[in-house]
Amino acid sequence: MTDKINKSISEVLPDFFSKNQVDEFQYIFNSSLESKSNTEVFQKENSLDFKVEAGLSYRSQIDLLVTFAENKLEREKFLSLLLYLGQASITNGEFSAAIDVNEKIINLTKDDRNMANLAANAHLLIGEIYSRQASWQNCLESINIAIGLFSSISDVKGIAKCENLLGTVYGDLGDIQKAVESFESALEKSNDELNYTQKGKIEINLGIVKSIKGLFDEALVYFKRALVNYQKVNDKKRIAEIHQNIGMVYFKKGDYKLALNEFDESLALGIETNYQQQIGIVYLSKASVYSSLNDYSLANAFADKSLEVSHKLNDKLTIADVYKIKGIIQKNVSNFLLAENYLLTSMRLNDEAGNQLNLAETYQELGLLYKQMDKITESKRYLNLAMKYFKEINSETDILTIQKLLGDF
Incomplete structure (x- = not known):
């Protein structure tokens, strides 16, 4: 296969098509490129050389492949391909393509009870996309539809996947108690020794909650347990997420060398799998470390690179965090x-x-800024706003930090 076809597409074609059909699709795609110049290829030599592709090339590949497959594959096999393409599009940061593919699955499986599982997973993936874009109402609507479909066929593990995503939404919205309840309910439903991937997802999220509360050793236990689970199935995307989360724990503990090692592991896997959202998050994390090491030039370079990736993905939560670190x-x-x-x-x-949560962290930084600017009233105001939220979630580390700052006035 030529390297012009996205890896996530080229590597799966033999699973769905005969060799002659793969060659036929290759010919169709090559013909579509004859009048176009070569796209810029991304370089691995330096982590700052990652190039954000415009998306048209990938999207055109999806459009061509869906049309080609619809005429070649039986219904169930075609739907399986669509489900794969929807997930691959999320990984590649092509959220618009992912939504379109999953909506096609939903339309093709409408009112077919035998296809309820496929439809439920499609709604769940759409919910995941909306969560990444902070479109909470659309996200919750999609999750609730998925829960209804999974419930209609008594798919407990499917419901657990929905509850896990609900937990991340509640966490992003700052309701840590609801997040924990959702994760624990999902974990109970996934209490199967062989269910490595689902248990791993939930353990990652419980680790993030522990980290938010300043319980770093407990967070590391969850992350390392999840790492073992994902290494069993060689899920490089999830392994990348775990290295990022472990790195954040080390960063919060002030062990910057270990943090950078974890971030570099995560970035390498993110680039290898073209996991663009993860790449943007790691760039941000590296910016935070270099800022703490007083290397502001490098910190700013990584922050700008994170902003570039995050704008391409419309990842609103990371974009907000980038502006915080730039501040x-x-x-x-x-x-x-x-x-x-x-x-x-x-x-x-x-x-x-x-x-x-991120709002409270930004309040804290504004409080520090205004203190440095001798704007004492404004400084106290923002520090107290941050304190209010940290008390709500019982984050002892953050509470003690702000108490000390307020005590210095």
């Missing part, structure tokens, strides 16, 4: 006016997205 960088180089603008932008985006 911290500018504060540390005494460019207070630009720092204020970045932090207020982060605050606005987090408020619009309903992300209470």
